[in-house]
Amino acid sequence: MASVKSPADETPVIETEKLVVGFGDRVIIDELDLSVKRGEVLGVIGPSGSGKSVTLRAIIGLLPHRSGTVKVLGRDYQSLGRRERLETERRWGVLFQQGALFSSLTVLENVEFPMREHQSLPAKLRREIARLKIELVGLGPESHNLYPSELSGGMIKRAALARALALDPEILFLDEPTAGLDPIGASKFDELILTLRDALGLTVYMVTHDLDSLAAVTDRIAALGKGKLLMVGTLSDMLGADDPWLKEYFGGPRARHLTKAHT
Numbered sequence: 001m002a003s004v005k006s007p008a009d010e011t012p013v014i015e016t017e018k019l020v021v022g023f024g025d026r027v028i029i030d031e032l033d034l035s036v037k038r039g040e041v042l043g044v045i046g047p048s049g050s051g052k053s054v055t056l057r058a059i060i061g062l063l064p065h066r067s068g069t070v071k072v073l074g075r076d077y078q079s080l081g082r083r084e085r086l087e088t089e090r091r092w093g094v095l096f097q098q099g100a101l102f103s104s105l106t107v108l109e110n111v112e113f114p115m116r117e118h119q120s121l122p123a124k125l126r127r128e129i130a131r132l133k134i135e136l137v138g139l140g141p142e143s144h145n146l147y148p149s150e151l152s153g154g155m156i157k158r159a160a161l162a163r164a165l166a167l168d169p170e171i172l173f174l175d176e177p178t179a180g181l182d183p184i185g186a187s188k189f190d191e192l193i194l195t196l197r198d199a200l201g202l203t204v205y206m207v208t209h210d211l212d213s214l215a216a217v218t219d220r221i222a223a224l225g226k227g228k229l230l231m232v233g234t235l236s237d238m239l240g241a242d243d244p245w246l247k248e249y250f251g252g253p254r255a256r257h258l259t260k261a262h263t
């Protein structure tokens with residue numbers, strides 16, 4: 001299990017306090033308190049539409065919040081000036097649901113992109129670093145000059161992960177990283193996340209619906225429901241939860257093997 005050798009300590013690197021996010025007259029996230037410790041992998045689950053992606057986007061500053069605070073690496077992002085924001089953004093990498101690679105750039109150019117934006121490195125060095133990141137995520141050199149439309153789903157995820165790692169982040173945000181992958185591809189991706197976490201000391205915030213991924217990768221799980229935190233705890237805690245949605249989620253036929261392994 002991931003939790004056995006987790007290097008997590010108690011310092012929160014992501015912290016929301018009474019976070020409220022809404023659109024028009026709809027409140028999507030309602031006074032959410034959530035904290036992620038350094039070095040841990042937190043899985044975020046919840047029914048479709050419960051606000052998992054909205055929370056992620058609010059934490060990384062892509063969505064404004066109405067009230068409450070979001071602190072990442074000890075800084076309240078919303079109160080930062082432009083320069084400090086850019087400095088903070090360099091310290092995290094994001095893997096969006098569909099990969100969000102630039103379709104007009106090759107894999108190599110996509111991975112170089114954040115370095116172009118945030119660093120002033122000589123072109124040769126930038127290219128060399130991009131090659132290393134691509135190798136790190138398990139893509140071969142034959143992928144370098146391919147465009148996103150020429151990649152398989154698994155390759156897109158890996159290329160997007162290489163781009164998320166381009167600036168040597170401390171935190172990795174993953175939005176459904178294994179969605180759309182076949183079970184073998186998904187479990188390889190899980191292994192990759194754990195290897196990277198252990199090798200690079202990353203903190204990982206992972207939104208997922210994937211039960212196997214939750215079991216393989218996470219140290220703790222936060223369950224959202226109707227904009228609130230239903231529960232936070234280990235997989236074993238989740239398997240013993242009283243909440244009706246959690247009972248159904250972890251008690252359903254797809255979760256039976258987890259129940260056998262963890263209770």
Ligand SMILES: Nc1ncnc2c1ncn2[C@@H]1O[C@H](COP(=O)(O)OP(=O)(O)OP(=O)(O)O)[C@@H](O)[C@H]1O
Pocket residue numbers: 023028046047048049050051052053054055
């Ligand atoms: N830009 C937006 N404008 C208006 N409403 C939005 C916007 N983004 C998200 N929402 C609404 O916020 C709610 C939560 O969306 P979110 O994408 O966070 O759900 P989710 O929990 O990630 O769902 P899923 O598991 O299906 O991906 C949904 O009702 C969605 O319609």
